Amino acid sequence: MSGSEQLTALLQNNSVAIVSMALWIFGILWMMPGRKVTPSRGVIPGLVLTLTGVAGLLLSFNAVYADVSEEVMFWAFSIIALVCATLMITARNPVYAALFFALATLSTCGLFMLQNAPFLAAATVIVYAGAVIVTFLFVIMLAQQSGAAGYDQTAGRAAPTVLASFVLLGTVSVLVSMAPPEISTVPPVDDSLRLAGAATAGEDAAGTAPGGGASMRIAPVDELLAQEAAAAAAAEANKPEPVVNLLSRATVSHPVGSMKGLGRSLFGDYLFAVELAGTILLIACIGAIAIAPRREEGAL
Amino acid sequence: MSETISSMLPPDLLLLLLILIPGAPLVSAIVTAVFGPKLLRCRSHLPCWSALAVSFICSLLVLLALPTAADPNALDVIPPAASSAPDESGEPVAGDGQAADQQELPAIAAVDIQSSSRSTAASPELIVVGPTWLELGQMSVGFDLRVDSISAIMLAMVTGVSLLVALFGSGYMHGDGGYPRFFAAVSGFVFSMCMLVMANNFVLLFFFWEMVGLCSYLLIGFWFHKPSAAAASRKAFVVNRIGDFGLIMAIFLILTRFGSVSFSDVLGNPGMIADLAAADETLLPLICFCLFLGAMGKSAQFPLQVWLPDAMEGPTPVSALIHAATMVTAGIYLVARCTPLFMFAPDVQVLVSATGAITSLIAALIALTQTDLKRVLAYSTVSQLGFMFMALGCGAAGAEVTTPAVTAGMFHLFTHAYFKALLFLAAGSVMHAMGDVIDMRYFSGLRKALPITHWTFLVGAAALAGVPLLAGFWSKDEILAVLGTASSTGNYQSIFRIIRIVATVTALLTAFYTFRAYFMTFWGEERFPVEAGHHPHEATPIMAWPLRILAVCAALIGLAVGPTHQFQTYLQRTVGLKPYEAHFHLDVMVMSAVIAIAGITLAWSFYVVSPAVPARIAGMLAPFYLLSQKKFFLDEILYGIVVAPLKIFGRICVFFDRAVIDCLIDSLATVPASVSGLLKNFQGGVVTSYAGVMWFGAVAAVVVALSLF
């Protein structure tokens, strides 16, 4: 196929996604402040365009979760996250922007829940909504007591930037929707490794649990045994011993995202990383103190 | 006597001598250059004196020891420690004797002294294999030194004359601001000249050939604030470059055809030369022509002689040093050294002779009418160099004439060095006394005021004129004799007949103009220029003694070595020369004596007896007089046919450069400016626009990478 034919095919196969992204672009551009301070054009048309665009983009994947409630939650969280993100970057009032950011963060946390990450969802809400946003709001209030500032009413180079960003987004979405990438899953744990792991974990005798699909449920034992047999056969096919972060593997008792599993991972495989992150936090704290203006002697 | 000396000189010591000869002046040059201006000041002559004295003594020892030192027959008188070194292989062997030597002289690694495998009693030679200096392909150039007969003679002459000149110079230059500079340059000059004659390969020779040119440039332009001196030094340098071009071409040709630049390999290999000459009959003439071109430049032969008279702008000791005794002899040395090559190019040899004849005649004619004493001497130098070339070219008459021809040329070079140095120094003494006035029209009758100068100048002039029994007489006889031989044998008889006539006429003219200068300066009524002050003073002792010594040399050196043919016998043993039986040519002697005396008489009658005659003759032959006085308009002709077209060409080049190249380059140079002028707009300081460009770059990179994937 020649280049132009390829391009035509690409456009035809992804017409829905492309059209919806175009709508979204127009929505953003509608709401985005201009180069000069101009009155707002009203958010409703932009909001409609954005909603349509986001929905179209998600619809173009043509897939649903097995569970209806999950599907509904996905739609709700995705649309809220993306629309709030759009509103956040186009808001002319930084306070609103921060609040939209909080909303987008909350929705993202909802998506985390959907992806088996309840702990992360909670942690993000606590860190962002509880700490970051509030602090930022304080700063905004402190800085902008006198109301609207000119620099919040203008934005530079909106059109090219939006186009470039959507080229990237379009590339990603077209690439993955046309030919979903094949990911290399970590091979099942073979006997020796599992024994080592079992000795470590004691109660993890049941081996690995498949975390595929929307499964947070534990698979029936006989099915697991069958799977193990298949895995052993695969392992015998002269493959080198796989390198894995053993403690990060999901097990039956510690499925992906559970507090225990995540804890084993963090304080097992990533023990040093945790220490390192702690050091970075220390540096950042002391750094923030050092950056903050020194107060006068005796003053609070 | 030589046996005793060589037995006193073990090879270690001999090596030390060989290294000291150029080494002492080098050290002196460096010391004087570094410490002279601040520390030594008016004592700057001391390093130079001592170095040149050391050098001279070493040269004398080497000269005397050479015939036996490397003689295989004499090996048994050399201590056994060294007898391992001169072996048959010709390769450097580090014997026991050398170990101690290397400790003494750590600077020169792997030095070995040996007699060449080809060395016979006939051609003794000492070769020092120095450290390799340049490796290019199969060519390897080292600091290899070689002393054989011709080098030894040259060394003795160069160091001896230089020593006397340095002594004289300390008196002459006393009080000059550049006193240390003078002695540094003189030391450097002597070092270069010694290395030039000691070099054992063409590249090293060329290197020091250029060093000599550089030092002469520094010395001619010694008073660089004088525009004429600066111009003269530049002229000398540029004209010499033309000759150097020839030399370097010759070296390339030799390298490509012979595969080596070593004298031992090239010159010491007559069989190979013959083979190459047979294989390609234009090769050797071409090489020889190129070599001769180099010699023409350095030895001021027509038409490249123009630089030498102008070079008189340097201090007079410098004239004596460079332009009479040493530097200009480099060309003669080169041609003589390359005799084995020239033997296979008789046409070029004839050219050498013819060039010499033309040069000597023209120079003599010009010298007739010059009124500047130093210029007369300068033209006489050119003329005498022409004589030497005349002799060197006589080898064209046949192989058996070659050696007499070369020895005759070298002999004249040898004697000429002494009397010409003497004449220049005497002229310097006159100049010193006359307050730097050297034009003979402004003074006369100095014989009473400057008795020593007068007597020494008279001896030198007589020697130059060829008065019997003085130095010039013997060597000029040799040349006339060898010219006679050439005009009666071989293929080029008719040409050599003409050359012989020219030589005879030139000899007459030489006698005439020399004594014209002598009579004009020292006879007649006593007149001094105003610059001399009320009373001209005779030379100080430090200037007078070199004059006396040189006068003795000029008077006796010919007598010492001429009748006994010792010089010829010694020189014959150079590599490439064939021994021959030297004998007297009484007829020639008588003739040349008559000519000399005739010339002197003529001068006496013109300038002492009836001083009005020359003016009348000049009036009668006005055009010719003018021609001579204006140096045959050679400078003007050269300017017209060479310099002016080149200048026009240069103008065109400049125009092209300005209008085309500069425009191109300028427009090219605006590219970065305009490009960066565009790029600077991205650098406006706004951080989000920086991030924007980063983002565009990243997205573009993704798209490009995917489309290339």
Add this chain to the structure above:
Amino acid sequence: MEVSPMLDAADGLVRIPAEDLRTLVVGAALFAIGAIGFLTRRNLILLILCGELMLHGVSLSLVTFGKLQNNNEGQAFTIFLLTIAACEAGLALALVLALYRSARSLDVRLWTELREADVALAPIDAPAAVAASSYGEIPKLTPAGAEPAELPRRNKPRK
């Protein structure tokens, strides 16, 4: 129950199910939107918030991949991401405050003293001129007896 597709593949390669692809695209979209905001807005705090939004996109991708890969590494990565983001937010706040103290403004375009020497400054709007037009005038009591002036439609305060 649906059998995990991962066990079907003999070579250890499986396709990502389409429903999870959507989540990945949502992550990428958050990333892209954050970038847009980062590049166009001028408020320092907004810039930093947009940076955080980009990191949200990354986190979402990581978490999704963690589920697909059936290990905790993705979530662990996200936690580190969160930590670093918190560090940067803390530093950013200190920095923004320090900047605000000297510039009395959060406009990023004020910080352009360092640039190529002969480039013209980016225009900076006078904030005072804006305050009136952007959110509309703050309602005031009209003088007694006069009709209240009708506000233009466009200048209505945005909810």
Add this chain to the structure above:
Amino acid sequence: MPAFDQLNQAAGLIIPEIILIATVCIMFLTAPFLVTETGQASPGLRHRWGILTLLSIGCAVYAWIKSPLTDGAVGPFEIDALAWYVRGVTLSTGALLALLLWDQTEDSIAAEVFACLLAVLAGVNLVSVANDLIGVFLGLELVSIPTYLLLYLGRDDWQSREVTIKYFLLSIFSSALVLFGLAWVYGLAGSTNLAAITQTAALTGAANGHQMLTVALVLILCGISFRLTAVPFHFYAPDVFQGTTPSAAAMLSFIPKVVGVVALLQIFPACYGSLQPGDWIPTSALRWLLAVMSIITMTVGNMMALRQKSVLRLLAWSSISHGGYMLVGLAVSGGAAPGASASTGLAAVLFYLPVYGIMSIGIFAALSSAGTKLRPLRALEDLHGLSQIRPAQALAMTVCLFGMGGLPPTGGFFGKLNLFFAAWKENTELSRTLAVILAVNAVIAATYYLRIIGLMYFEQSTVSTEKESGQIAPIAALNSESA
């Protein structure tokens, strides 16, 4: 318990970094108690902190020498030859930087400054020893976060704040790019462990895998190019160099480049299934990208440097162009041509890095010690006649500038020569083009370096003579240059 054994063993692999980080913690935690509320400190406090810093680096060097090589380890850390080399380079240049910072900092903030330097060094080392994407990421952040502090703490004025906010914003932006790429790499490979990624990539041919991998790697490359100051990710450099202190600029000219190169060499070969960085053969798309980026970087850097009037800005642009030279080595690292050693380009880059570092630190050291607090050297005019006022500094700077310009016989010459030959010997059209452009750029660059030397030696001075400060640094730099 192999898993925990692995962890226990892993602690032994990073003793130098543990030493550094422990010192950092000690300094950060005790420093605030030695300074009064208004920021007054006992005079000479910086000497104590400086000595502690040097001591810590010395211990780290000792531990580094004793450290084992663990090729092919699967744990969180792996010390291969690259890591060993990078550690040496970092620690030695770190000592130089500490000396340079010594007299450039005030007593009250000395602890923070030195601790930041140590943290940065530890970050670079951790990137090189990490065997995990998370380790690499944290290492990168451990480099950037203290860098913000260093930039801010250097001075207390408008410019330093501007510098910090610019660097900060662009840095988090580039970090986001890297992170997005890393997320996809993790997603496609299934693990954050580099050994596991290598294995998976080797098994499944990840180099020819999904196109998203290319997108991810390109984004990582773009994000890391920010550290390498590759055009168009270079924008912070001129502004930051101009606005910050010479010592911070010296750090910034060198450390991010090291960490960038190392991070690339950690991530990319793994994604192509190569155990050793030297075996890495990038796809043609990536090679083209690297090559184009290096061409643009070299050219733009040099062209912009030509028009500079501020010496710090000029050095920034020269630093950018040096980043371009390094990219040449990376672009040709995967020889791919038969007969060519794949690691030639890498070796050339790794040789060039410390050479460039020493030259760059030397120049900034000379600049900072030749200037004074009252009258820092900023514009090129300030350099006029420096050779008369500060001959030692001028000489040191001349030597370093000769090196930067690639004039023989300096290390810079051999570095450039290595890069040139690495590119030339690969014998493809692309690499030869790169080599030629490298040579042309080296010539262009030489003009402005020589112009600086000319200003220092042949112009009349306008600088008043004041008491010299900080003689130690340039001399140290000079010594290491000649060594």
